[in-house]
Amino acid sequence: MANDSPISLTVELGPLRLKNPVMVASGTFGYGQEYAELVPPERLGAMVVKGISLEPRSGNPPPRIWETCGGMLNSIGLQNVGLRAFLEEKLPWLRPLSVPVIVNLFGNTVEEYRELASALDGQEGIDGLEINISCPNVKAGGMTFGSDPEMAYQVVSAVKSRTNLPVITKLTPNVTDITVIAKAVEDAGTDILSLINTVAGMAVDLQTRQPRLANVVGGLSGPAIKPIALRMVWQVVQVSKVPVIGLGGIVSVEDALEFLIVGAKAIQVGTANFINPPVTLEIIEGLEDYLRQRGLEDINEIIGTLEIPEGPPGTEH
Amino acid sequence: MANDSPISLTVELGPLRLKNPVMVASGTFGYGQEYAELVPPERLGAMVVKGISLEPRSGNPPPRIWETCGGMLNSIGLQNVGLRAFLEEKLPWLRPLSVPVIVNLFGNTVEEYRELASALDGQEGIDGLEINISCPNVKAGGMTFGSDPEMAYQVVSAVKSRTNLPVITKLTPNVTDITVIAKAVEDAGTDILSLINTVAGMAVDLQTRQPRLANVVGGLSGPAIKPIALRMVWQVVQVSKVPVIGLGGIVSVEDALEFLIVGAKAIQVGTANFINPPVTLEIIEGLEDYLRQRGLEDINEIIGTLEIPEGPPGTEH
Amino acid sequence: MILRNAKILFNKRVSVDLYHMGLVCPDIAAKIQPGQFLMVRIQDRLDPLLRRPFAVHRLYPDDPPGSFEMLYKVVGRGTQLLTNMQAGDSVNLLGPLGRGFRLPEEKGSVLMVAGGIGIAPLPYLAETIAASGCQGPFVLWFGGKTSADLVCVQHFNDLGFAVQLVTEDGSKGRKGLVTSHLEQWLAQQDELPEVLYSCGPYPMQRSVAEMAARLGISSQLSMEALMGCGVGACLSCSLRCRPPEGAQDPHYANVCQDGPVFDGEEIVWD
Amino acid sequence: MILRNAKILFNKRVSVDLYHMGLVCPDIAAKIQPGQFLMVRIQDRLDPLLRRPFAVHRLYPDDPPGSFEMLYKVVGRGTQLLTNMQAGDSVNLLGPLGRGFRLPEEKGSVLMVAGGIGIAPLPYLAETIAASGCQGPFVLWFGGKTSADLVCVQHFNDLGFAVQLVTEDGSKGRKGLVTSHLEQWLAQQDELPEVLYSCGPYPMQRSVAEMAARLGISSQLSMEALMGCGVGACLSCSLRCRPPEGAQDPHYANVCQDGPVFDGEEIVWD
């Protein structure tokens, strides 16, 4: 087909309108500056910045990373500059960019989430919030907010009560039934869901017989987890009324298409940024080519078009 | 060190005594016959055969398998010859072998598990049972037994009530907190725990926009899941009083050692049998070499020797 | 069942996406029958993870001893990697695996049908039949998308085969689907072939099997399936077949063990 | 920050587990400073997954233009794969990255300390210093486990360095740890070097830094860390450092961005 046929990659995620469905995932793209020489932020559908907390956090002691087969473990410990430094030092650089900036946030208590939401609400240059609920609830003995529907509900309600910004809730895969959490945060009013965060994992150094990560357990990301992420996105889109952003192991346009076909309205790229910094740009171009080759003009024509022949689903293996 | 120093790989798993800690995982080694030309079953610590049910099962329609990055998805649907054919056609070949034979079993109801246990109890040539609780409970709307502590408890009690054979309960990783299930089946009297079973996953064919598996969702196995398996084994050994068998993504002696060091008393090899059939024999030799190089004589000297420097565990990432 | 590292003799492109790979492995060469296959581990790393099944395309017992040839088509990651291999490198082979073709009677007339890469196992079968003293006549119907798919035709001519070519785009031989032209041709024969050997994509195999059943020709079809182990241990290579006495329905056979060669009548087609 | 595929000029073994790899990449060669590093993607597959950090060992501006050399030690999967690369192949480079070494004053006397593969970034630094018109004197203390670790000594001699060798097994030079011999040597000097550059394993770096602090020598240490991105985006390459004004404690710097070269005083040692 003619290369000049008009292709639209625009997607609407509730209140959020993106010129293309390709975002960068929190914690894997810094604040945009780090990769700016290779990836002009304006080219992206949206940019999710490193998660921030009310106060600055030192993070975990090193080693914080280990490579596994098809993936990597990280235990950064949510190190970040904290709210004030973010507003004073990072936001000014982000503000002029013509790309939607999503601020990823987390807290140790529901109150911290609430305060963060208030502080970020109405800040010029912020286009949405992504709530990271994969964090230990100190008041609940460190059980993560995201693994309990009730706690997840509280966090999301707290944030929603203090902001008019589009709210994305980011789900953890470390649960028995992710649809239960999805429904809970949907009831709490989240505008959008994003999944998955990292899968808890571990590795051991045979020389020292010590864990590869000082924190012992870390989060597994990268292509190894893609089948898990894709399955969960598919499960969630079937039950949820709000738009879903899919992520987990995406390294190519083919991967991105799998998520869109099962029903994700947008995707995020994380670990792949480290391996191949221009990967997001390649995916954007790849999506246009895919549509062109099939004589399609709008990315929405392929979102959620998974075709299930017949035969009983139901998971047996 | 002298190569003739006496090395002992013998491990005791409660009532089960193995000449070495290397087993083959259910469903990946058939009934032993398939690989016998390359892997003499007698060399193995134990052999877990393909899971059986009361009645024969056709399994899922094809395609049943798809390769992913560092792993594979399968949805065999627990196809098996059924109890009677197993006893009449498979067991006679297994009986004379001087290797502990573990029968992996599953049912759709607690009653089916109970009946299977009774039927297998006291059968000459069977040295233990492994309960696969990663199966949908038809009476509970297809929720898997293994994802609910109460249902898991019932299944294990039912089996224990009908057999004097050592009982291994095999845990599914698709849960929020695997230690809760581990404790439940321990209370129900399981003699041994094995983990992990496959992680639920999915893949899509971009040409057809159909799932790669006719069953849509399948079980992810192979090196990709090793960090998840290792983390769960570590979590379980800390809370459980019964011995733990570790598996999930083991392809080398190094992988096996990681599981032993975190506290598994034995390991199982699954997917790796397909890739490198003699892998179990290589692991057994590798364990001996590892001990020899360190001047150790007994594998038990390394089991559970994980050393955690200081610094707060607690999962943040 | 043998596990061996086999040296690569050559690895050359013979068409757009088709390659010939020559291998030496006397132990396997001595045992493998036409239609049986090998599980090939392309390299000793974990990507790609699983072995890939390939047929023996031709056997060269003598130059050098114990050598044979694979014909492979580049369809994905594994076969792409195969193209990077060079003479002197080695691949790890598991085999011979599965049930191969049964040979025809002394004076049986033989019809072979191939679709695309389905040609792969047939030259070795043809050589064996020719060497078995079978008189023929021998006919090969060979269909492809384009002329680029129609490789090693000369070799069949040399073996005394009458070769009929069909391409979907008409770039060589008759235009259209091999099965429709085959059907017309069979209608015109006053003597039908006694055995029909066929290898190709599922839809082609189905119409070949139905055709053979209608005409009462016994058909042997080499079927494909995605495979995990290749030895009957994983049950992932299922093909729906007629249930044996007393077995439940649906009945799934293992392509790797009960096949890859099946009688047309055994298979229950979607 | 530049991303380029760079052609491999040569890849030769220079010692038991040490290799020299020559690369051409004019854009990077034109910008990279001594002590800065590159994130190397060994191949475009997913195993190994992450890039690996390597220093520029020597720069060859002219033959051919824009070429340089890496010195690498085989310690695991990625470096093992590097050894399979051949002249003509290419690797993907991201760089120049990080903060390199600051050069000394015109008439500054220079002491370099290297432990094992820690020698990697020093020849390029030495060449640059020599070319900067700095008078020296120049001294290199180079320690290894065995003589096999002590490579490219001649090159330092040619640059006018007095080279002191130490091996743990005594197979070459003095026997023992480089730091203990260095300490004795420093005690005997009536003029202390103005700048100390050091690269090596963490324990060596610690004692070098402590030594320098005691004697009031300003030290620049090139530190290592496991790296995810190499550009400051993932925060995985942490090194505990003195907290800046008002920052909380513990303070973790990014080796990839705030380093890899740190002043000895910045670092808080375990």
Ligand SMILES: Cc1cc2nc3c(=O)[nH]c(=O)nc-3n(C[C@H](O)[C@H](O)[C@H](O)COP(=O)(O)OP(=O)(O)OC[C@H]3O[C@@H](n4cnc5c(N)ncnc54)[C@H](O)[C@@H]3O)c2cc1C
């Ligand atoms: C018994 C048997 C014998 C075979 N003999 C030959 C042969 O001689 N020459 C040859 O070129 N091919 C042969 N095949 C097919 C060959 O095994 C596949 O093409 C190959 O495994 C693809 O690997 P890949 O990594 O390149 O593709 P993948 O990346 O694994 O997959 C790419 C595409 O190829 C398809 N594919 C993958 N595996 C198979 C498979 N086993 N069968 C059919 N399609 C598949 C997938 O559906 C996917 O769409 C045979 C298959 C079987 C079962």
Ligand SMILES: Cc1cc2nc3c(=O)[nH]c(=O)nc-3n(C[C@H](O)[C@H](O)[C@H](O)COP(=O)(O)OP(=O)(O)OC[C@H]3O[C@@H](n4cnc5c(N)ncnc54)[C@H](O)[C@@H]3O)c2cc1C
């Ligand atoms: C700024 C910087 C510059 C470097 N320059 C050089 C150089 O010029 N030449 C050279 O040979 N090496 C250099 N290294 C170290 C090199 O990056 C590692 O040896 C390499 O990444 C190991 O990769 P691998 O896949 O072979 O090992 P892996 O399989 O990843 O790991 C094997 C072993 O190597 C250790 N290791 C892995 N990565 C690192 C790392 N980044 N630093 C230290 N140890 C590691 C692991 O702890 C593990 O025990 C440098 C490191 C840094 C941070």
Ligand SMILES: Cc1cc2nc3c(=O)[nH]c(=O)nc-3n(C[C@H](O)[C@H](O)[C@H](O)COP(=O)(O)O)c2cc1C
């Ligand atoms: C180094 C690193 C840091 C991360 N930091 C955050 C974070 O601060 N907040 C968050 O919600 N997710 C964080 N994540 C998770 C990613 O955003 C993403 O959910 C996960 O990595 C899966 O996607 P991927 O496989 O494409 O990397 C981090 C991931 C990595 C690898």
Ligand SMILES: Cc1cc2nc3c(=O)[nH]c(=O)nc-3n(C[C@H](O)[C@H](O)[C@H](O)COP(=O)(O)O)c2cc1C
């Ligand atoms: C093809 C296949 C079939 C399996 N069948 C069974 C089974 O019948 N019962 C069972 O408990 N586990 C079964 N499993 C799970 C494995 O026993 C094992 O728990 C899982 O594959 C993880 O180990 P691995 O990564 O080493 O393969 C099967 C796995 C595969 C790949």
Ligand code: FES
């Ligand atoms: S491929 Fe495993 S049973 Fe056929």
Ligand code: FES
């Ligand atoms: S390696 Fe990513 S921040 Fe340094």
